[in-house]
Amino acid sequence: MDRLEDRMCNKHDRLLELFCQTEQVCVCQFCTVTDHRSHPIVTLKEEYDMKTAQLGKIEAEVPQMIQERQKNIQEIKETVKRSKADADREIADGAQVLTALMRCIEKCQEDLNQMVKERLKDTEKQAEDLIKELEQEIEDLTNRSSEVRQLSNTKDHLHFLQAFRSLKDPPPTRDCTKVEIRPPFYVGTLRRSLDQLNEKLNMEIKNLRNVAELKRVQQYEVDVTLDPDTAHPRLILSEDGKQVHAGDVVNYLPDNRKRFKQYMHVLTRQSFSSGRFYFEVQAKDRTVWSLGVARESINRVGGIIETPGNGLWILDSNTNGLVFKDNPAVCLPLKAKLQKVGVFVDYDEGLVSFYDVEARVHIYSATGCTFSEPLYPFLSLSHYGGINSPPLIISPAIETD
Incomplete structure (x- = not known):
């Protein structure tokens, strides 16, 4: 040995x-x-066989551990890459916002300067006209004085009396005690201008913030299509799975556990269990509809109270207005009929947000949501909307300027 x-x-x-x-x-x-x-004592061979088996297991685990770490490295790199893209986008959006605000301030300054100059110009015009009028009066009075002086030097009685009779009446003149020009009054002008600027800036900031927020969520757009296996028998789906409208008859369809039996609901084929996703639905010229997201285990047979507690996070439009279905329901202000609605979900953060895409306005956000199973984009119609009403359309997002 x-x-x-x-x-x-x-x-x-x-x-x-x-x-x-x-x-x-x-x-x-x-x-x-x-x-x-x-x-406890064993032979070297027994311990060798045992350790060899352990070593084989470790040897088999190492490549998997390496692969997991390589995946982690790739995910970290992707996160850094996305963070850089987000940072670049934030800088660009910030520059755009600040440039717009600077333009707004410059416009306010131009308006203020223009207003002051116009007031000064009006005063100068008024003074110029008054000076011309007074100069004309001086000229008329000078001529009259010359005539009077010439007549006063006449010694011929007949000529004097004849000339005096033809002497013109004195020309109309101003009361010199009331002749004045009021200078422009600028007190409060700057304050009013700044108040207007503040109002414009607040409005501009709100609009730009809405646009920037909508642009951020639109980058998480997903391509989804409606699942005919989940559609209520009265719903009619387009061939591409992007449109749905209500029919006038109940179709006899194959029964399956996925289909909604009582209400005219439909889900998409795609579901999401993590991360962020966004989609847009066109509801143009349609009054009654609901849309949002639903969890996989939602009740599809009987009636259901449409609340987050029962697995539905939806925005509901009806003849009475706009409502986020919750317990209690949240009534939402609406200035005009919604034409296109954007839905954004952050699964990990527990957030569901709705946007008026055309007006570029945030409508409502449900925060602190708890998601424990896959979420499906959800659309719903009602017979109250009429069978001839326009369809709901899942449409691609158009990047906001």
């Missing part, structure tokens, strides 16, 4: 042919009756 001394027990000078499982060391026969008397 090579290096036999390494295979000998240092204490008993005997061959190391056994293994102590308690202290995980090789021992000789004498060790088993002395220091390792109460410890």
Whole structure:
């Protein structure tokens, strides 16, 4: 044997042919009756076979562990890449917003300067006209004075009396005590201008913020199509799965556990269990509809109270207005009929947001939601909307300027 001394027990000078499982060391026969008397002992071959099996398991696990870490590295790189893209987009959006605000301030300054100049111009015109009028009066009075002086030097009585009779009546003149020009009054002008600027800036900031927010969520747009296996028998879907409208008859369709039996609901084929997603639905010229997201286990047979507690996060439009279905329901202000609705979901953050795409306005957000199963985009019609009403259309997002 090579290096036999390494295979000998240092204490008993005997061959190391056994293994102590308690202290995980090789021992000789004498060790088993002395220091390792109460410890479980096996042969080197038995321990070798056991450790070899463990080593094979470790060897099999290592590539998987390497693959998992490589995947983590790739995910981290993707996160950094997305973060950089988000940062660049934020800088660009910030520059756009600030440029717009600067233009608004410059416009306010131009308006203020124009108003002050116009007031000054009106004052100068008024003064110019008054000066011309007074100069004309001076000229008329000077001529009259010359005539009077010339007549006063006449010694011929007949000529004097004849000339005096033809002497013109004095020209009309202003009362000099009332001649004045009021200078422009600028007190409060700047304050009113700043108040108007503040109002414009607040409106501009709100609009730009809405546009920026809509642009951010639109980048998470997903391509979804309606699932005919979930559609209520009265619903009619387009061939491409992008449109749905209500029919006038109940179709006899294959029964399955996915189909809604009582209400005219339909889900998409695609579901989402993590991350963020966004889709838009055109509801143009249609008054009664509902849309949002539903969890996979939603009741599809009987009636259901449409609330987050029952797995529905939906926006409802009806003849009375716009409502987010909750307990209690949240009535929402609406300035005009919705033409296109955007729905954004952050699964991990528990957020569902709705947007008026045409007006670029945030409508409502449900926060603090708890999602524990896949979510499906959800559309719903009602017979109150009429069978000839326009369809709901899942349409691609048009990037907001």
